[in-house]
Amino acid sequence: MFTLPDDQFMGLTEITILLIAAFAYILIVPGRWRGWVLLVGSIVGMYWLFPVQNIRWLEYGLATATLVITIVSWFITRPTGKRARKFTNEDRLVVVIVVLMVLAFTFAREVDFLDSLISRPPPLPSVAMALLVVGMLLVLMLRLPPRLQMTFGLLAIIGVFIVIRLPFLTTAAAAFLRQNAGQDASLAAPIDIGWLGFSYVAFRLIHTIRDRQSGLLPALSLREYLTYVLFLPAYVSGPIDRAERFLEDDRALADTRLQDPHRITVGLSRIGVGLFKKFIIADSLAVISLSATLVDQAGGAGSLWLMLYAYAFRLYFDFSGYTDIAIGLGVLFGIELPENFNRPYLKQSIAAFWQSWHMTLSNWAKSYVYSPLSRSLIKQRKLSNGQIVMVANLATMVVIGLWHGMTLPFLAWGLWHGAGLTVHKLWSDRTRKWYRGLRDTPNKQLAWEITGVLLTFHFVLLGWVWFALPDLQSALSTFSRLLGGGA
Amino acid sequence: MIGWDWLTDYDYDWRFILRVIAKAALAFIVINLLFAVCNLTWWVNQISIYNGLVPGRERLPYGEQAEAYNLTLDSLDAMFSTHVINRPKAENEFRVVVIGDSSVWGVLLDPGQTLAGQMNALDLQMADYHYEFYNLGYPTLSVLKDLLILERAVQYQPDLVLWLITPESLHRPSLLDAPLVQRNADATRTLIERYGLAIDPNDTRFVPELDFFGRTMVGQRRELADWWRLQLYGFDWGMTGIDHVNAPYDPLTNDFSEDVSWHGLSPGDDLQSQLALDVLDAGRAITEQAGVPLYVVNEPIYIADGENSDLHYNIWYPNWAYDTYQGIMSENATRFSDAYSSPWDMILPEHFTDSPVHMDPEGTAQFAGALSGAMMGVLFP
Numbered sequence: 001m002f003t004l005p006d007d008q009f010m011g012l013t014e015i016t017i018l019l020i021a022a023f024a025y026i027l028i029v030p031g032r033w034r035g036w037v038l039l040v041g042s043i044v045g046m047y048w049l050f051p052v053q054n055i056r057w058l059e060y061g062l063a064t065a066t067l068v069i070t071i072v073s074w075f076i077t078r079p080t081g082k083r084a085r086k087f088t089n090e091d092r093l094v095v096v097i098v099v100l101m102v103l104a105f106t107f108a109r110e111v112d113f114l115d116s117l118i119s120r121p122p123p124l125p126s127v128a129m130a131l132l133v134v135g136m137l138l139v140l141m142l143r144l145p146p147r148l149q150m151t152f153g154l155l156a157i158i159g160v161f162i163v164i165r166l167p168f169l170t171t172a173a174a175a176f177l178r179q180n181a182g183q184d185a186s187l188a189a190p191i192d193i194g195w196l197g198f199s200y201v202a203f204r205l206i207h208t209i210r211d212r213q214s215g216l217l218p219a220l221s222l223r224e225y226l227t228y229v230l231f232l233p234a235y236v237s238g239p240i241d242r243a244e245r246f247l248e249d250d251r252a253l254a255d256t257r258l259q260d261p262h263r264i265t266v267g268l269s270r271i272g273v274g275l276f277k278k279f280i281i282a283d284s285l286a287v288i289s290l291s292a293t294l295v296d297q298a299g300g301a302g303s304l305w306l307m308l309y310a311y312a313f314r315l316y317f318d319f320s321g322y323t324d325i326a327i328g329l330g331v332l333f334g335i336e337l338p339e340n341f342n343r344p345y346l347k348q349s350i351a352a353f354w355q356s357w358h359m360t361l362s363n364w365a366k367s368y369v370y371s372p373l374s375r376s377l378i379k380q381r382k383l384s385n386g387q388i389v390m391v392a393n394l395a396t397m398v399v400i401g402l403w404h405g406m407t408l409p410f411l412a413w414g415l416w417h418g419a420g421l422t423v424h425k426l427w428s429d430r431t432r433k434w435y436r437g438l439r440d441t442p443n444k445q446l447a448w449e450i451t452g453v454l455l456t457f458h459f460v461l462l463g464w465v466w467f468a469l470p471d472l473q474s475a476l477s478t479f480s481r482l483l484g485g486g487a
Numbered sequence: 488m489i490g491w492d493w494l495t496d497y498d499y500d501w502r503f504i505l506r507v508i509a510k511a512a513l514a515f516i517v518i519n520l521l522f523a524v525c526n527l528t529w530w531v532n533q534i535s536i537y538n539g540l541v542p543g544r545e546r547l548p549y550g551e552q553a554e555a556y557n558l559t560l561d562s563l564d565a566m567f568s569t570h571v572i573n574r575p576k577a578e579n580e581f582r583v584v585v586i587g588d589s590s591v592w593g594v595l596l597d598p599g600q601t602l603a604g605q606m607n608a609l610d611l612q613m614a615d616y617h618y619e620f621y622n623l624g625y626p627t628l629s630v631l632k633d634l635l636i637l638e639r640a641v642q643y644q645p646d647l648v649l650w651l652i653t654p655e656s657l658h659r660p661s662l663l664d665a666p667l668v669q670r671n672a673d674a675t676r677t678l679i680e681r682y683g684l685a686i687d688p689n690d691t692r693f694v695p696e697l698d699f700f701g702r703t704m705v706g707q708r709r710e711l712a713d714w715w716r717l718q719l720y721g722f723d724w725g726m727t728g729i730d731h732v733n734a735p736y737d738p739l740t741n742d743f744s745e746d747v748s749w750h751g752l753s754p755g756d757d758l759q760s761q762l763a764l765d766v767l768d769a770g771r772a773i774t775e776q777a778g779v780p781l782y783v784v785n786e787p788i789y790i791a792d793g794e795n796s797d798l799h800y801n802i803w804y805p806n807w808a809y810d811t812y813q814g815i816m817s818e819n820a821t822r823f824s825d826a827y828s829s830p831w832d833m834i835l836p837e838h839f840t841d842s843p844v845h846m847d848p849e850g851t852a853q854f855a856g857a858l859s860g861a862m863m864g865v866l867f868p
Binding site: 261262264265266269270284287288293294297298299303306307327336339342343 | 488489490491494495498499500501503504507554556715716719720722723725726727728729
């Protein structure tokens with residue numbers, strides 16, 4: 001079953017520590033060091049937040065792999081041209097700092113204090129050896145042409161994503177890792193590999209690679225790139241910022257007035273609102289939200305509807321609460337992260353819903369799935385406009401669905417929304433003129449707007465059935481029961 | 488920040504922040520003081536969605552399994568406010584309250600399979616009255632804990648109280664082992680004093696009285712969180728009717744050693760002094776004062792047939808101790824105006840589950856049938 005965005009790893013304790021860190025940063029860190037502190041802090045924070053895994057050393061391995069993948073992605077997304085691709089001293093310094101940090105974390109085995117920060121790291125020689133191998137592979141990569149590097153990188157990221165999202169592949173990978181760690185491979189299960197934040201990391205990396213391919217990505221130093229991808233407030237649950245926007249804030253950090261009452265008030269208010277949404281509203285609703293267990297136990301259709309409403313609002317308050325906290329922390333650190341939600345359940349159409357629900361993901365999907373696919377289909381001239389809209393919508397929503405988990409219910413959820421968007425597009429194309437005419441009759445227009453909100457909300461609401469339940473069978477039987485039928 | 492104009496449009500300065508901090512601090516102090524001085528937690532515990540928004544629970548909240556939508560509380564107010572007994576009594580209702588230990592509460596049984604549930608299923612009627620049985624049993628073996636519940640129960644207009652006991656729940660040194668008793672120290676001490684019970688009111692097992700900080704909202708956060716969780720679980724209870732998950736258990740021991748001691752006592756020792764009969768007297772006094780008949784029942788126990796079963800009835804009771812207890816209770820039956828019965832051996836061993844007093848649904852149904860007959864005999868001799 002789908003779990004909300006890695007929320008078990010950002011509890012009140014972690015958020016409080018981040019808040020204290022933010023104030024220490026505001027009060028102590030001089031402007032010119034802020035960027036460096038964000039980088040080092042984000043790396044330390046990532047290792048600290050990584051949950052303990054069933055497989056020996058894996059949490060350390062996955063955190064380190066995230067760093068390696070990000071550095072490789074930076075490497076392949078450098079601008080073309082000999083001068084532009086040259087390493088600067090700052091880049092070299094970042095590599096040294098990162099390598100030293102990765103090696104230093106292995107001492108957590110010996111130092112009690114570090115042990116609570118980074119759990120169960122492997123011995124230093126093993127890590128040094130692994131880093132050496134990675135370094136050699138990087139040198140080999142240097143010999144590939146940049147275009148090939150990017151294609152290879154893109155496929156590798158998607159490949160890793162598929163492995164950790166497709167249950168049978170995750171199990172196979174877990175079995176392999178268990179065997180290598182000297183553990184019982186027969187106990188391998190998808191939960192063995194919990195790669196914290198990788199969904200968001202992967203989307204940021206794909207965004208930079210695709211934008212480099214299309215020449216849109218500005219030149220980023222390794223420090224800027226790593227900070228962008230790993231920025232701790234947004235690492236676990238987003239939002240998915242764009243590199244060029246992040247860069248503006250990052251480069252202005254030295255001159256940004258952080259000890260500013262307006263900034264502090266806004267930042268703390270967002271965090272306060274987020275905490276209330278997440279830990280009071282969402283966590284309370286979680287007790288009565290739709291789940292496989294409750295669906296099995298519950299009685300009539302009324303109960304199921306109650307659970308479904310609770311689930312819909314829980315999901316919203318949980319996710320938007322985390323976003324508020326991330327944005328609030330970002331404001332305190334001097335980075336203004338993008339909004340992710342804008343009253344989505346009050347929108348009059350499914351298209352408007354997707355422009356206000358998990359907006360950074362929708363924008364990402366629009367930029368890297370919908371638009372390229374539509375353009376490609378238009379160029380091919382094989383399909384009608386309506387068919388192109390349908391294919392592009394379905395493909396985009398399927399990608400978003402599978403991003404949450406590569407299972408049939410998520411596929412169904414993607415198709416549900418893809419179909420909804422297509423029907424809405426066809427409907428709005430045909431009714432646009434009539435709808436404009438409603439301006440002269442405000443009461444009618446209001447009635448139609450309310451109807452639109454209710455219809456959209458309930459379409460989304462029913463869609464959550466696919467999202468909340470672990471298999472198609474239980475989702476279909478829940479639909480039947482919701483509508484008064486039998487199981 | 489889209490949609491956050493209300494926050495970002497205002498021009499904040501340091502004075503604004505100081506004002507907010509000062510007001511928040513003041514509000515925090517005032518609320519905490521109010522909690523400490525006015526005992527607001529008590530008022531909060533009176534509020535309940537049960538018997539209104541959601542159906543009342545058929546047994547008192549107990550357990551720590553989230554999947555059972557249940558939790559263990561310290562507050563008797565909160566516990567009773569969730570119970571189905573906390574609803575208006577119907578005109579033709581003959582209200583019977585059943586108190587006792589975990590066997591009455593119904594460990595490993597669904598609400599409808601408990602003793603009270605099975606007795607309700609018998610749909611007993613007499614003249615114009617319909618019998619409604621209320622399960623006020625609560626796990627842990629202590630008649631002092633039962634007394635605490637009984638004192639509350641009589642406030643809910645019962646017409647009869649059934650009190651199920653067993654020697655373990657009467658064992659005087661263990662009376663204060665029940666967490667509910669320990670955490671309701673004031674109420675228990677009042678009972679000790681009022682009825683002259685032979686229990687040390689200063690026993691160290693009582694949870695010390697809350698200090699000022701403990702009574703503030705911060706000090707009461709656990710109580711308040713429990714209350715909130717209890718209300719939320721009400722929806723799950725209403726939707727599922729589940730308040731207990733029947734976990735797998737080990738079968739009862741059928742073979743025993745030759746050691747026949749019972750709580751350090753050996754055959755020939757003074758058992759009566761170890762049995763808290765004065766607590767039963769207090770129960771009788773409470774019910775008499777409320778004008779409610781009390782019917783005390785010695786609950787059925789598992790009777791083993793394995794090794795050394797000639798010395799032990801079961802893992803709890805050596806034969807001599809249980810037989811002596813039976814004799815003491817028979818001699819003292821007049822204390823209860825002869826409203827005492829002991830169907831201790833009426834249920835076959837195969838109907839017991841994980842403890843010598845926990846029965847399966849069939850065993851409980853048999854017991855309910857027998858008990859209802861005996862009860863009618865007491866009520867209408």
